[in-house]
Amino acid sequence: MKKFLNLLKKEIKELVTFQLIASLLFTLVLFYFIGNIARSEMGKVQGVKHISVLDLDQSDLSGEILRNLAFANFKIDLLEANNKEIAIEKMRRQNIPLLLVIPDGFAGSVSSFRPKEIETYVLVRSFSMGSSINSELVNQIIVSINSYLSDSILKNKIPDINPSVLKNPIKNKSFILVKDKIAEGSIRDVNNFVTSQTIFIPIILMMILVYSSQMVLSAIAMEKQDKTLETLLTVPISRNHIVIAKMLASGLIGLISAGIYMVGFRFYMGGFMGNIPTEGQVGDVIEKLGLRFTPNTYIFLGISLFLAILCALALATILGVLSEDLKSAQSASFPLVFLVLIPYFLTMLSDMNTLSLPLKIIVLAIPFTYPFLSAQNLMLGNYSMVLYGILYMLVVFMVLVFIAGRIFSTDKVLTMKLRFGRRVIR
């Protein structure tokens, strides 16, 4: 044990370099900085917005529109101008971001069912997020006003009938079924809520898998490149301990690095996240459908993630042994990264159930697919699929460790080389 701890300590010392710490801190600061900028931009968009209005109608209806704008948190600046050309020129000169022009005779045109158009002008100063959101908001307000006006007109013309029945004669109710549970609600809202709760899982997973694998790959390749492996293999310590110490140290540092990246990523994403239904809005539906993480789901998720890390580390160890130096180790890591990215994108962008059978078999043969599917499967109560994945990963890990152990305990650790896809014996 003393020898193993000695080796583990050395592995960690070798991996925690100034470059690693500097790059982690730099990424953290960068993500924090970008996230803050995004948050402040979103804040500006969601806060008080300025709009200039040229009301050439001066009617009750135009007054109603202005009240609605004020209600939607717009600070209205009424322009004094005789025509819209002057207002547009003023907009250009004074950098006014939004201009709304209510034409003369607007109210009359509406009541005679030949409505004149309200015009909106957006001054483009950049192509940032905020530039388009403001005009979208104005459009939404106009849609609301339209609805309000049409309701009033219908009520006046046909007082006995509810305007909403006339406008939408067909009514519907949405129900969501999960296994034996049923709840009324919008699938889009539930989807958005679940995604907001689980979006980080695949990203964390992908980062941990790629990071840890690259760490162990580099650790072994560096031993070869720096010509320290031969010496290490002649010291009185079990070859298996050498493999385990490398995997453990790399897994640990990979986990910490991924954690730090994730903190940065949270800052980054935190700046952009918006329009996601809160728990209060869909909480009842979620509760009824049982779409919540329980301590059990966390345990299964943890086991699944842990086994995926072990598989990645074992595979990376084999690839590391085949690499001649750090450069070839980087090339050797591509197949592994590829194997992680396939399920990452597939599970994010498509439904596994709709994949063709051959593609499904290929994807399910990749051990890293299972942890990506675990969160969804656990929420949907597909425990058998999760258990199968755990079992499959365990078998794959044991096979890979056996291969890695065999390679390390034979000449192959020194003689096998992977060079441009060929196996060369030296």
Added chain:
Amino acid sequence: MDVILRVKNLKKSYGKIFALKGIDFDVFKGEIFALIGPNGAGKSTALRIIATLLSADEGTIEFMGYDARREPERVRENISYLPEEAGAYRNLTGIDYLRFMANFYARDERELEEFVKRGEEISGLGVRLKDKVGSYSKGMVRKLLLARTLMIKPKLAILDEPTSGLDVINSLEIREIIKDFVKEGVSVLLSSHNMLEIEFLSDRVAIIDNGRILETGTPEELKDKYSSKNLEEVFRRIVTYEKVS
């Protein structure tokens, strides 16, 4: 004299290339035994097999009574190997490296400190031991590695081209270190193609070429036998004779 290492009919091939075609030799306790031969003669392969890095296709290696094939762990506990092209961990300081290596052999804290102290003395690197290995010159790294090899006082030190790539001054220093160390009861098995070095260091030599040992004896015996002034001449005569015959 006590035999510490007995090598019998050692054979090794890499695919179609026969690196060792059946070599036999003994190393006695407290002696420096050298394998000399040209590049590709099979010296390094023989040393790597004895150091338990490679496995032999045929033959036996008996070290201190242990069969190296069956009990490699026992062999590793009692040998120390310096490969021809070796390095040390760049991110560790010299002293950390010595301590890390000593930890595999020391039975307790007292012995660990003893090993590290000896390593410091052998290396002669002084305060530079506190610097990271990445900042060392090639000569300094080699001295550190030699210190690492000898500090644990192994029963057998296996040195593959110990002065490889070093300048004259560094080479001389390293030869002196090896020579002094044998006085403390350590046996040394080394390889080199530097005949002057071998003549200075070795008690006995084996001349190896093309995977076969052609002659074994003390430098004096071989010089007498081949009526030569030095080992270089002996080596030339043996190899030339072998090629002609």
